[in-house]
Amino acid sequence: MNSRRKFLTTAAALTAGTVLAPAKTFAASPKIKWRMQTYAGPALAEHVVKPAIEAFNRIAGEEMQIELYFADQLVPTGELFRALQKGIIDAVQSDDDSMASPTEVTTFGGYFPFGSRYSLDVPVLFNQYGLDKIWKEEYAKFGIKHISAGAWDPCHFATKKPINSLADLKGLRVFTFPTAGRFMSKYGVVPVSIPWEDVEVALQTGELDGIAWSGITEDYTVGWSKVTDYFLTNNISGAWIGHFFANMDRYNELPEHLKELLALCMETSHYYRQWWYWGGEAQLRVNGPDMKLTTIPDEEWAQVESDARDFWDEIAKESPTKAKIVEIFKQYNADMEKAGRPYRYS
Known part of the structure; x- marks a missing residue:
């Protein structure tokens, strides 16, 4: 059974790899190069992160480019926190739970049972009720910059x-x-x-x-x-609570305008998911075969x-x-x- 699983998984990954390309970069030798890994596999990453990273790369041009890697391509998802902390990778998109974060806030990442009813609950909790400040403080203790949080699907x-x-x-x-x-x-x-x-x-x-x-x-x-x-x-x-993180040292090295561009592109990613999931959940319940x-x-x-x-x-x-x-x-x-x-x- 395990052999069959391994064979089929490998075959599926090869098939996906021929259809779904990584995020485009727009400069051969940028001044700054980051590697980011997402928790998402290739098909899901096409929606939850790839458009935002390609937008960043287009705008940043020769100044900075981000190479995007899908789930488990560089390190297993459960090792993302340690890899980010050590600087093996520069940025991560994940929930706290999946990446085995040792912080005090990990329990609340991913799906905290009945913590939210709608996707808009998540940004309000972070931006108006104080969760953003708590997350930033907790991750700073480990040398990680918490950039922003957003909602995914229920x-x-x-x-x-x-x-x-x-x-x-x-x-x-x-x-x-x-x-x-x-x-x-x-x-x-x-x-x-x-x-x-x-x-x-x-x-x-x-x-x-x-x-x-x-x-x-x-x-x-x-x-x-x-x-x-x-x-x-x-x-x-x-709603799932997911985040963008960066290695603190690498983040602090960025000029202010690139920090702002990074935050803006990640906000567009959060917004994209708001309507993509919200509309998709209803449409597929009604019309999904x-x-x-x-x-x-x-x-x-x-x-x-x-x-x-x-x-x-x-x-x-x-x-x-x-x-x-x-x-x-x-x-x-x-x-x-x-x-x-x-x-x-x-």
Whole structure:
């Protein structure tokens, strides 16, 4: 089974490599050259990062160019933090959870269960409720510059069998994020950690029963919709929290105008994902041909949402910084509930 997985994964990577080229560079010998690795595979990177890096390279020209590498091309995703800290690579696009960040904020990267309902919650939490300052302070302790945070897609289950109740989750071997897996294990889900590029084949071979890694847009974009049969409309969180990081020394060497250009291009990347995922999630639920939609009844799913608040309290007990972040999530969500429609629907 493992041999078959390795063979099919390699074949798929070769096929993808002939179709999806890396980001273009626009200067043969730039004054400054960076290497950036994203958590995303080639098909997904075409949307979540490549356009922004190509825009940066066009504008920066001879002054600076960024070579973009896809998931695991230079180092395994789980080693991104250390590679960035040591200067092996210059910049990273990832969530904290996936890159095994040892910071106090790692638990909240990726999908913090029910921390957000919509993608716009993420930039508001960072820019208006103080998370940006906390992230910058935490990463600076390790010699890493946190440039910015943005929202990706919501987190849903895509599975081989239909999920119509919480009982149906029991025993499912699911590829998911560490924090989301820790929470969902309460309902019998068995979190499985394998390289991202192995997921499709693991679903084909039966090593995985499903994934809780993304929304439906990503399922279709990377091919997972072809190897799963059902999509659960209930989500664990409304948006993935992902970031751009740089090695602090390399970042500080940049002239101010290139720092600003870097920030602006990364903001365009955040904005692109806002509408690409938001529109894609709805369009593919309505018109996507590959997966049937299933739903756990609201009255049953309400228990999961309630349990998430207890989970938050567990996390808060782990350190003062985590307690501070949990309080921000609580205050923000309370404010949104009080604000009512369209911010929250009861």
